[in-house]
Each structure stands twice: as C-alpha cells, then as structure tokens.
Amino acid sequence: MTVLTLEELAASTPLGTPxxxxxxxxKTIGVAASDATRMIASPLVLIRKTKFTQDAEAVLKLMDGRKASxxxxxxxxxxxxxxGPRAQSCRAFARNLQRLRAxxxxxxxxxLSTSAVERFLIEELDLNRKRRANVVDRTAAAWILQGALDRLRG
Structure with a gap:
C-alpha cells in the first residue's frame, strides 16, 4: 500500500470510523484519536520508543482497540x-508499518506543531516543564490530526 493524500484517505476508509x-x-510517539465522525481530535497516549516492531505493534493495537481505519x-x-532526516524517518516508519499490515x-x-502546542501549554494552561513533557507529544499528535480533519472540511 502506498501513502495516500488526505482526500484519498477519506475516500478509502469507512465512514463512521475514527x-x-x-x-x-x-524518543516517543504521541498518539491522538478522532471521534467516529472525524470532527474532533483528542490526545490519547504516549508511546515510549523501543524497537520498531514493538512500537508498530503498540500503534496497531491502538488502532484495533479504537477500530481506527x-x-x-x-x-x-x-x-x-x-x-530533512526527520521527515525521511517518518516516511520510513510508515513504509515499515505498511509491511506489517496494509x-x-x-x-x-x-x-511548528510542537512549538505551537508548547506555547499553548505555557501561556494558556500555565504548565511547568515537567508537566508539559508528559503531554506535549500526544497533544501535538492531536494538533496534527485536527489540522488534517479541518483541512478536509475546507
């Protein structure tokens, strides 16, 4: 399976699935989930990276548990x-994940998603550094997912 555009993702996944x-x-994978209507993204969990296979299994298990499509x-x-190298690493993660499951x-x-989330957590929620470290990556994942959902709605 290849990487899709957001429009292709929407067209190829069943309605009513998050x-x-x-x-x-x-060092971590921030995970967020949308609701079944794909209107709202919410922070879900933080996966501490170990080995690719374990990281991928954790993501796939979350997909199965949420019935995410x-x-x-x-x-x-x-x-x-x-x-750059970080983008190439993300593309490699997706390729390798798709080798395990389509x-x-x-x-x-x-x-700028992480810096925007950091700024929000400091200015709006007044979280200290330790508390921010526990929520920033999964909140950034929600920011990313919400951006995609908003973009699809125009």
Missing part, C-alpha cells in the same frame, strides 16, 4: 518545505 494521528519523535502521521518538513496512511505537514 483515525489515529501520530507525532513521531526521537487510518493513520495521519505528522511530517516534519523544513521551513522551506523540503524534507494500513491506510496519509501525512500532514507538522511544521
């Missing part, structure tokens, strides 16, 4: 729109 959003960091993965593009995947530009 999607998961992933923020692939160096697709994945939106944040793609960390450079500010000029080019792809999961519909689309990418969403995630430039």
């Amino acid at each position: 999607w998961l959003g992933l923020d692939l960091g160096e 697709g994945l939106v993965i944040g793609l960390p593009l450079n500010m000029d729109g080019s792809e 999961v519909p995947v689309a990418f969403q530009d995630e430039r």
Whole structure:
C-alpha cells in the first residue's frame, strides 16, 4: 500500500470510523484519536520508543482497540518545505508499518506543531516543564490530526 493524500484517505476508509494521528519523535510517539465522525481530535497516549516492531505493534493495537481505519502521521518538513532526516524517518516508519499490515496512511505537514502546542501549554494552561513533557507529544499528535480533519472540511 502506498501513502495516500488526505482526500484519498477519506475516500478509502469507512465512514463512521475514527483515525489515529501520530507525532513521531526521537524518543516517543504521541498518539491522538478522532471521534467516529472525524470532527474532533483528542490526545490519547504516549508511546515510549523501543524497537520498531514493538512500537508498530503498540500503534496497531491502538488502532484495533479504537477500530481506527487510518493513520495521519505528522511530517516534519523544513521551513522551506523540503524534507530533512526527520521527515525521511517518518516516511520510513510508515513504509515499515505498511509491511506489517496494509494500513491506510496519509501525512500532514507538522511544521511548528510542537512549538505551537508548547506555547499553548505555557501561556494558556500555565504548565511547568515537567508537566508539559508528559503531554506535549500526544497533544501535538492531536494538533496534527485536527489540522488534517479541518483541512478536509475546507
């Protein structure tokens, strides 16, 4: 299976099924889930990265448990729109995941998502550094997924 556009993801997944959003960091994977109507994304869990196979199994288990039909993965593009090593790593994760299971995947530009979430957590919620560390990646995943859902609605 190849990577899809958001429009292709929407067309190829059953209505009434949620999607998961992933923020692939160096040490963690932030996971968010949409509701079944794909209107609202909410932070879900944080997966501490170990080995790819275990990380992928954790993501697939979450998909099964939520009956999610697709994945939106944040793609960390450079500010000029080019792809660096982190973006290539995200593409490799998607390719390898699809070798384990034919999961519909689309990418969403995630430039500045983590910094926007950090700013929100500091300014609006007044969270200290330790509390932010526990929520920033899964909140960034929700930000990424919500951006994709909003983009599809126009």
